[in-house]
Amino acid sequence: MLTALTKYRHAFLLGLQSNLVYRVNFAVRGFFYMFHLVVVFILWGAVYSGAKDIGGFSFGQTLTYFLVMLVMQFFVGAFNEDYQISEEIRNGLINQFLLKPINYFLYRFSIFVAARLVTGILILLPLLVTLPLLHEYITLPHDFWRIGLVVPAMALSALIQFSIAYCFGMMTFWFLDIQGFVILSMAVESLLGGQMFPLDLLPAGVFRVAQFLPFYYQTYFPVAILTGRIHSLGEVWQGFGIQIAWVILLLGLNQLLWVRGLRRHTAVGG
Amino acid sequence: MTKYLQIWLASARYSVARTMMFRFDFLLWATVELFWMSVNLLLITVIYEHTTSIAGWSKYQMLLLVGTSLLIQRFLMGFFWSSIFEMGRNIRTGYFDYFLAQPGNILFMASTRKIDLDGLINSFVAMGVVAYAAHRLGLHPTLLDLGVYALMIFSGLIIHYGMLVLSISLAFWITSAQGIEGIYFTLSEFSRLPKAAFKGVASVAFVWVLPVVVVSNAPAETLLRGFQPRWALAIFAAALLWVGAAVWVFHRGLRRYSSASS
Numbered sequence: 001m002l003t004a005l006t007k008y009r010h011a012f013l014l015g016l017q018s019n020l021v022y023r024v025n026f027a028v029r030g031f032f033y034m035f036h037l038v039v040v041f042i043l044w045g046a047v048y049s050g051a052k053d054i055g056g057f058s059f060g061q062t063l064t065y066f067l068v069m070l071v072m073q074f075f076v077g078a079f080n081e082d083y084q085i086s087e088e089i090r091n092g093l094i095n096q097f098l099l100k101p102i103n104y105f106l107y108r109f110s111i112f113v114a115a116r117l118v119t120g121i122l123i124l125l126p127l128l129v130t131l132p133l134l135h136e137y138i139t140l141p142h143d144f145w146r147i148g149l150v151v152p153a154m155a156l157s158a159l160i161q162f163s164i165a166y167c168f169g170m171m172t173f174w175f176l177d178i179q180g181f182v183i184l185s186m187a188v189e190s191l192l193g194g195q196m197f198p199l200d201l202l203p204a205g206v207f208r209v210a211q212f213l214p215f216y217y218q219t220y221f222p223v224a225i226l227t228g229r230i231h232s233l234g235e236v237w238q239g240f241g242i243q244i245a246w247v248i249l250l251l252g253l254n255q256l257l258w259v260r261g262l263r264r265h266t267a268v269g270g
Numbered sequence: 271m272t273k274y275l276q277i278w279l280a281s282a283r284y285s286v287a288r289t290m291m292f293r294f295d296f297l298l299w300a301t302v303e304l305f306w307m308s309v310n311l312l313l314i315t316v317i318y319e320h321t322t323s324i325a326g327w328s329k330y331q332m333l334l335l336v337g338t339s340l341l342i343q344r345f346l347m348g349f350f351w352s353s354i355f356e357m358g359r360n361i362r363t364g365y366f367d368y369f370l371a372q373p374g375n376i377l378f379m380a381s382t383r384k385i386d387l388d389g390l391i392n393s394f395v396a397m398g399v400v401a402y403a404a405h406r407l408g409l410h411p412t413l414l415d416l417g418v419y420a421l422m423i424f425s426g427l428i429i430h431y432g433m434l435v436l437s438i439s440l441a442f443w444i445t446s447a448q449g450i451e452g453i454y455f456t457l458s459e460f461s462r463l464p465k466a467a468f469k470g471v472a473s474v475a476f477v478w479v480l481p482v483v484v485v486s487n488a489p490a491e492t493l494l495r496g497f498q499p500r501w502a503l504a505i506f507a508a509a510l511l512w513v514g515a516a517v518w519v520f521h522r523g524l525r526r527y528s529s530a531s532s
Contacts, residue, residue: 047320055320
């Protein structure tokens with residue numbers, strides 16, 4: 001057990017180092033997201049100029065939602081893990097894992113956790129700088145249980161995010177180029193994951209359906225817990241139940257795709 | 271000029287033949303674009319479930335604006351995106367040498383090499399959105415208005431081309447940064463907002479310094495309120511300025527290009 005942990009600890013440390021080295025890539029992505037926040041601020045500012053509250057929430061609460069969503073994406077979101085896995089399959093780099101006592105999923109997941117730790121902490125820096133401008137808009141509920149429950153929700157969200165990315169990576173066993181599928185899925189995820197607008201603004205029936213889809217649990221669920229868009233503990237427990245079910249289902253799918261994919265895989269060369 | 275037209279037509283023929291060979295890719299990417307367009311349209315639809323106005327713009331006025339913005343973006347995707355995106359990658363990897371050896375203007379050869387039919391197909395969807403919104407608004411634009419609208423769309427395409435070439439040209443300086451083409455997508459988000467939503471510093475930055483708001487607002491205003499010389503002047507001047515700036519920065523960057531040869 002301890003040996004296994006040591007193995008993946010090394011992968012984790014490797015992930016930390018590599019993410020600290022590619023700081024420019026992070027800075028570029030962080031810069032885009034900051035600009036996206038400006039768009040959010042202008043758009044929703046204009047929306048609220050004609051209405052006092054939208055879906056029962058004030059401008060401050062909506063802006064807080066998007067701010068927390070941004071931070072959450074950097075802490076739990078899968079950015080290019082699907083491409084990395086796809087490249088490793090295409091280039092035959094996974095061959096080395098087939099010969100060693102290393103679980104490829106756990107190896108990649110360790111790197112993913114390290115990467116999110118670095119990007120999550122780094123994105124807080126520009127937000128801290130802009131805090132004097134933003135603090136008057138930030139409106140968070142004061143229930144302590146939200147802080148306690150958001151941590152496991154984030155951990156499960158990270159697992160869902162990574163598992164979906166892993167599934168797309170595995171598709172390389174069947175398709176030469178997965179980019180189209182990934183960008184298609186990004187469109188669905190950005191919509192049903194609550195990145196475009198808070199999901200509770202959807203018509204009630206559509207929102208109910210969205211609550212049973214995995215995208216809801218990718219980022220929206222922990223953001224909604226923290227920002228008060230989920231009102232009661234009962235709703236949170238129900239959410240956890242569905243979220244755990246999706247984690248189990250996706251982990252199973254990951255394993256299935258890995259086993260089936262390897263049957264199609266051909267390792268060439270010495 | 272005729273020579274360049276012939277080169278472009280040859281590239282277009284090659285792109286069509288290539289699309290016919292990879293039909294699944296074509297369908298997949300056309301669906302990808304359609305999905306992203308739908309996401310933007312759904313955002314507007316959902317917001318208007320809760321309000322009747324965004325900065326004084328009604329639902330169908332906003333749809334007309336977003337449709338116009340998507341139309342320009344589809345043309346950019348169809349005519350230039352793949353070529354310019356690859357340009358950035360080629361600059362980073364050193365494969366740009368291939369274009370330096372071609373007998374023609376380097377920027378023209380590099381930025382018009384491929385045409386994506388999936389983007390162009392979706393431009394009909396964007397036109398459909400504009401036509402539907404205009405119908406719901408009861409608009410009856412004159413031929414002059416439609417002509418000016420088309421000219422403004424063309425100018426908008428030139429501005430977007432300039433913005434994209436400018437951001438990709440940064441690869442000459444920042445070779446380690448991947449994904450700088452994302453600057454274009456970030457900026458284009460602003461073009462789906464009405465000018466009235468921009469106030470103070472944001473108005474100066476995104477309406478006057480960067481032309482992202484003018485690009486979509488000028489043609490949309492022409493359909494909504496008829497031809498206004500102020501908007502026409504703004505978009506034509508911005509097109510000249512941005513394509514000029516892009517060409518200048520690209521050539522400055524080209525001087526720094528150190529090739530891939532050892």
